[in-house]
């Protein structure tokens with residue numbers, strides 16, 4: 001149930017791409033995009049869905065991330081599939097194609113840094129902090145207690161976490177707790193960022209999550225999840 | 228970049244987490260304080276059979292089952308077992324019912340937090 005919710009959220013109109021001529025197709029796409037942009041907030045409010053915005057970066061403060069793979073997966077099937085960029089477009093390759101999940105720069109092998117300066121390094125039971133984070137991109141219905149699930153898959157989670165950290169640094173609607181070398185932020189995002197899953201979330205009918213818990217060691221992300 | 232769609236086939240199964248836990252983490256509120264047991268980092272040595280409690284989110288560690296007692300944290304980049312100091316994930320594992328009984332920590336367990344594999 002949640003999985004299908006995630007899927008419809010990450011590619012909202014993929015199934016409806018018209019099959020006719022290019023011209024008619026383009027018009028249909030424009031109409032669908034317009035309709036989607038208009039209907040999305042109403043649908044989200046009414047049904048508690050997680051349909052992503054067409055320009056969610058603008059809604060979420062300014063990060064200079066040129067593209068958003070969740071919204072155009074068909075344009076970025078993999079890093080080297082585009083023959084055009086292979087030949088000449090060095091800038092594009094350096095600026096975007098090499099970003100993990102469209103956001104993270106690999107500064108050392110297996111070590112990634114976000115635009116806000118959060119670091120994702122090897123560690124955790126999953127072998128890498130990013131893989132631990134992946135746990136929070138889908139529900140674990142049988143997990144005891146609550147299990148926060150970010151909207152928008154890995155890309156959505158990473159953008160939300162960076163946004164949360166940006167707010168926390170500005171002391172914007174956030175609490176900060178330090179304990180030895182850990183810093184734990186609870187940030188009110190003032191919008192839906194996911195939902196509460198796990199056994200307890202299921203019992204409560206998967207309430208909407210508007211806050212982010214962010215556990216850091218210095219700038220290394222230990223874990224982050226919606227609540 | 229289609230992992231949303233290929234998730235079931237392309238991604239490894241999610242790590243299930245602790246089997247037996249003593250509490251929801253009082254530090255991060257979201258993790259399970261699960262019992263782990265040191266299995267040692269030297270297969271030629273007898274098992275140390277010593278346990279500890281660890282939050283599976285913030286990685287806080289308690290050397291006994293009382294999570295109101297003193298704690299420390301696993302180092303983010305050099306994760307080691309607090310008992311034998313071998314690699315945390317190789318030299319210790321989530322304790323099952325028998326392990327917990329052997330440790331004498333059964334009374335501290337919150338059965339409502341039992342993981343599925345041991346229910």
Ligand SMILES: [Zn+2]
Nearest residue numbers: 265308311318
């Ligand atoms: Zn050990």
Ligand SMILES: [Zn+2]
Nearest residue numbers: 252255282285
């Ligand atoms: Zn914790």
